[in-house]
Amino acid sequence: MRLQIRAMQPDEIDLALDWAAAEGWNPGLSDAVPFRAADPEGFLIGLIDDTPVAVISAVRYGADFGFIGLYIVHPEWRGQGHGWALWQAAMARLTGRTVGLDGVVAQQDNYRRSGFALAYRQVRYQGHGHAGNPSADPALVDLCQQPFADLTACDRAGFPTARDAFLRAWIVQPQTRALGLREQGRLVGYGVRRACRQGFKIGPLLAETPAGAERLLAALGADVLATDPLFLDLPACNPAAVALVARLGWQPMFETARMYAGPAPALELTRIYGVTSFELG
Secondary structure, eight states, X not given: OOOEEEEXXXXXXXXXXXXXXXXTOOOBTTTHHHHHHHOTTOEEEEEETTEEEEEEEEEEETTTEEEEEEEXXXXXXXXXXXXXXXHHHXXXXXTTSEEEEEEEGGGHHHHHHTTOEEEEEEEEEEEEOOSOOGGGSTTEEEGGGSOHHHHHHHHTTTSXXXXXXXXXXXXXXXXXXXXXXXXXXXXXXXXXXXXXXXXXXXXXXXXXXXXXXXXXXXHHTTTSOTTSEEEEEEETTOHHHHHHHHHTTOEEEEEXXXXXXXXXXXXXXXXXXXXXXXXXX
């Protein structure tokens, strides 16, 4: 049986997200549209006789960065080499670029053998919504109403290169709240909350100061039910981010390893209080 590897069709990205949900990764309800906007050819599928057996994303950003994610072999097809073949195709697509990924801790050694080095740990925390009025803070603004150039400039603190097409789609997903923090005429932070298979995820969450991050996080959790879980994936190397969730009583769930093949990007990690997603960086 020969494995056929090709770029996914739009509906096949939904299939990959269903597989991710089955693995317990809790993807967003509308992730397929912004994911595809990031790189329409960046999602690969492996098939045997037209049957999907494995998926992976190998998204190109700019001219010199890429990200691997959504790496899943269907349980019925594991142990037959299909995942390795798809992995090689994904890495070939990103040849010549620094490549990032967020891998489970148990797979670190495998990724090291493929040329990846650990940059830092990332931890998923869970909290809950709370009563409050997100409009009470006059510095908080609807991100969709702000100049897009301000958003992209703010985003570059937490991401290695421009990702304009992705951001345009990310902030307008259904059941999404996207807020910016504007002070003295500048956008000094922003955060996005999107509906997921379970509860809501907040990401990215970027801010120049811990106080700014706390204001954004409070507003993003203010208009959901107190019983709805909120999730935030943060770099454990940012002590202010860890201190913030600890003070709010959020609980750690699991961790991943942010790893890079090639030179690690020079990110302003002290401004990153939540990454966008483990699938696309």
